[in-house]
Amino acid sequence: MKSVSQVSRFQIIPYIILFVSILFSISGQLLMKHTMSNMNEGLFTWSFIQQLVLSITVYCLGIANWILALRSVKLSIAYPLTSLNYVGILFGSYYFFNEVITPTRIAGVMTIFLGVLLVVIPLKFSIVNSTKSIDK
Amino acid sequence: MNIITWLLLMLVVLLGTTANLSLKYGFHISSPIKGASASIRNLLLSRYFLIWFICYTFMTILWLYVLRIIPLSQAFPVLGLMYALVPIASRYVLKEEIIFSQWLGISVIITGVVLVVN
Numbered sequence: 001m002k003s004v005s006q007v008s009r010f011q012i013i014p015y016i017i018l019f020v021s022i023l024f025s026i027s028g029q030l031l032m033k034h035t036m037s038n039m040n041e042g043l044f045t046w047s048f049i050q051q052l053v054l055s056i057t058v059y060c061l062g063i064a065n066w067i068l069a070l071r072s073v074k075l076s077i078a079y080p081l082t083s084l085n086y087v088g089i090l091f092g093s094y095y096f097f098n099e100v101i102t103p104t105r106i107a108g109v110m111t112i113f114l115g116v117l118l119v120v121i122p123l124k125f126s127i128v129n130s131t132k133s134i135d136k
Numbered sequence: 137m138n139i140i141t142w143l144l145l146m147l148v149v150l151l152g153t154t155a156n157l158s159l160k161y162g163f164h165i166s167s168p169i170k171g172a173s174a175s176i177r178n179l180l181l182s183r184y185f186l187i188w189f190i191c192y193t194f195m196t197i198l199w200l201y202v203l204r205i206i207p208l209s210q211a212f213p214v215l216g217l218m219y220a221l222v223p224i225a226s227r228y229v230l231k232e233e234i235i236f237s238q239w240l241g242i243s244v245i246i247t248g249v250v251l252v253v254n
Contacts (some may be wrong), residue, residue, distance in 0.1 A: 033208045036200055056196070063192070067159075075160060079219065086213060093209040101209055104251055111248030113217040118241025119223055 021065030026088035028059030030096060037097070054134060062092040080120045083113055141205045142253075148198050153221040155191035156164055157229055158184040213252040220245040 035051040070078055086109050093099040162184030202211055220242040226232045 007250070012143075017181075029208065029212065032200060036203045039204070052200075059196070070163070079222075083216070083219075086216070089212045090209055094205065097208060099207045099209045102248075104254060105209060105213075108248045108251030108253075109213050111251055112213055112245050115241045115243075115245030115248055116216065116219045118244060119219055119238045120241075121237070124138050 014069050017065050018069035018073055018078055021062050021069055022084050024058055024062030026085055028055055029089055030060050030092045031055030031058055080116055083116050141202055143203050146200050148195050149217045151191045151195040152218045153225055155188045156222055157225050158187040214249055217249055218246055
């Protein structure tokens with residue numbers, strides 16, 4: 001019983017870190033876009049630097065969490081989950097920046113998503129092996 | 137004018153591929169036998185981490201420049217090309233195997249990127 005709970009805790013926390021990292025990078029990207037499209041007054045105004053620092057900090061938090069998650073989650077699991085970014089970015093750029101989302105673009109994002117799954121799923125055999133070694 | 141921006145976006149993709157690959161290679165080399173914290177320290181001191189850091193910094197600067205011109209909903213999916221380039225590169229550098237369905241996936245990704253860019 002004890003070993004079961006240990007195993008499940010071992011697996012869940014890195015996944016939480018992974019999802020936090022995805023959330024941070026989506027917000028970081030949206031903030032970056034916001035910052036860059038608002039820089040009318042010039043490159044070195046105080047408000048621009050503030051916004052840039054904020055957006056890059058949020059993005060860096062995403063990267064730090066990504067490294068932490070990658071330490072224990074296999075790249076072949078972690079990578080497809082980051083494609084949740086596409087969904088977040090698509091919605092975000094529609095709601096916040098009023099970008100035109102054409103059906104072609106949605107189809108393209110779907111196609112990319114499908115391709116990512118195709119690239120990643122065959123690697124699942126090595127995941128089975130690694131959980132076996134954790135159980136041991 | 138616009139072509140240069142798209143070329144810069146391609147450069148972002150290439151830098152991202154290099155960054156991820158060297159990070160993975162760094163983990164590969166400093167892979168833990170017992171303590172995981174020791175391996176993180178080894179990684180932070182290794183040159184692969186430095187490569188990752190430099191690539192990521194340049195990539196972020198270029199990315200910020202690209203974002204000024206290209207809409208986010210169009211530029212971000214192009215980053216998905218990394219999903220196609222990373223397996224190809226890890227085949228040659230990390231000696232990982234690529235099977236047929238992955239080649240199929242890589243070509244599907246490229247098709248999707250073409251659709252988004254249009």
